Amino acid sequence: MENEHGRQRSCLVVGASGAIGSAVVRRLARKETTMGLHCFKNPGSVASLCRDLGIDANRGHIFQADLGSEKACSGLVAECRQALGSLDLLAICHGDVGWKGWRDLEWADWETIFRQHCLAAYTLATHALPSMIAAGFGRIVYLSSIAPKYAGSSRSIHYAAAKGALEIAMRGLAREVARTGVRINGVRAGFVMTPQQRTGRTEEEQEERIAKIPLGRAGKTNEIAAAFEYLMSDDADFITGEIITVAGGD
Ligand SMILES: NC(=O)c1ccc[n+]([C@@H]2O[C@H](COP(=O)([O-])OP(=O)(O)OC[C@H]3O[C@@H](n4cnc5c(N)ncnc54)[C@H](OP(=O)(O)O)[C@@H]3O)[C@@H](O)[C@H]2O)c1
Numbered sequence: 356m357e358n359e360h361g362r363q364r365s366c367l368v369v370g371a372s373g374a375i376g377s378a379v380v381r382r383l384a385r386k387e388t389t390m391g392l393h394c395f396k397n398p399g400s401v402a403s404l405c406r407d408l409g410i411d412a413n414r415g416h417i418f419q420a421d422l423g424s425e426k427a428c429s430g431l432v433a434e435c436r437q438a439l440g441s442l443d444l445l446a447i448c449h450g451d452v453g454w455k456g457w458r459d460l461e462w463a464d465w466e467t468i469f470r471q472h473c474l475a476a477y478t479l480a481t482h483a484l485p486s487m488i489a490a491g492f493g494r495i496v497y498l499s500s501i502a503p504k505y506a507g508s509s510r511s512i513h514y515a516a517a518k519g520a521l522e523i524a525m526r527g528l529a530r531e532v533a534r535t536g537v538r539i540n541g542v543r544a545g546f547v548m549t550p551q552q553r554t555g556r557t558e559e560e561q562e563e564r565i566a567k568i569p570l571g572r573a574g575k576t577n578e579i580a581a582a583f584e585y586l587m588s589d590d591a592d593f594i595t596g597e598i599i600t601v602a603g604g605d
Pocket of ligand 1: 369370371372373374375376393394395396397398420421422423448449450451452471498499500501543544545546547548549550551552
């Protein structure tokens with residue numbers, strides 16, 4: 356994948372150490388993109404992903420950051436742009452659910468989850484935008500969830516609210532910059548069996564959740580990543596401010 360100047364496109368995958376984020380990396384790496392790979396606590400898993408995919412230090416740069424503050428978000432984009440020389444594609448795939456029932460949810464829990472999902476994604480995007488606008492090209496794709504549709508489960512009301520706010524913020528931003536060559540879209544993932552789901556639900560709850568999916572199974576990380584790859588591609592040039600739901604009919 357090359358940009359209009361004939362050079363490789365450069366990409367930052369936020370949450371590249373995660374189950375869905377690493378599937379996005381696998382997809383984008385096939386396109387010869389130079390990559391910034393973000394993680395929080397697990398740089399080792401990104402390093403081993405790079406080894407697996409044959410991404411050497413010239414092509415892949417690993418960044419570690421807790422994205423709970425504006426400084427961390429702006430710093431990540433700046434560091435990545437400096438290391439790669441440009442930033443054409445931004446995939447935002449990080450974040451935790453922070454499972455807690457309403458009786459235990461405190462102000463600080465709400466704040467953590469809103470910072471991590473809504474504020475971080477919006478801030479990453481706004482810091483990536485100036486150079487994308489100057490280049491007349493950019494693709495930003497973020498990960499949302501079908502959680503807002505159900506207002507979350509009994510232990511994820513705050514998470515569902517944060518993802519709902521995220522969708523509105525990113526859609527608004529997409530419309531603001533629609534005439535600059537930058538496209539901003541989301542992928543609304545359904546239930547995918549990742550560590551986040553395994554730790555947050557009992558086996559019985561996982562089975563109950565899957566039984567509610569019209570297609571009768573959990574999604575696969577690669578199926579979510581496929582939507583990212585499409586929205587990043589030139590084929591999606593006429594799409595902005597949209598959200599593609601990949602949720603087995605849920
Ligand atoms: N799994 C599902 O069913 C599902 C459905 C819909 C939406 N999603 C969304 O998909 C995204 C990834 O989920 P996943 O299932 O792939 O989970 P995962 O495997 O647990 O990955 C979570 C990722 O977020 C990073 N992260 C966690 N806390 C962070 C923080 N404070 N600052 C920066 N990065 C942080 C982790 O980094 P380290 O590992 O390096 O610490 C990891 O890369 C989340 O936004 C989630 O809400 C998941």
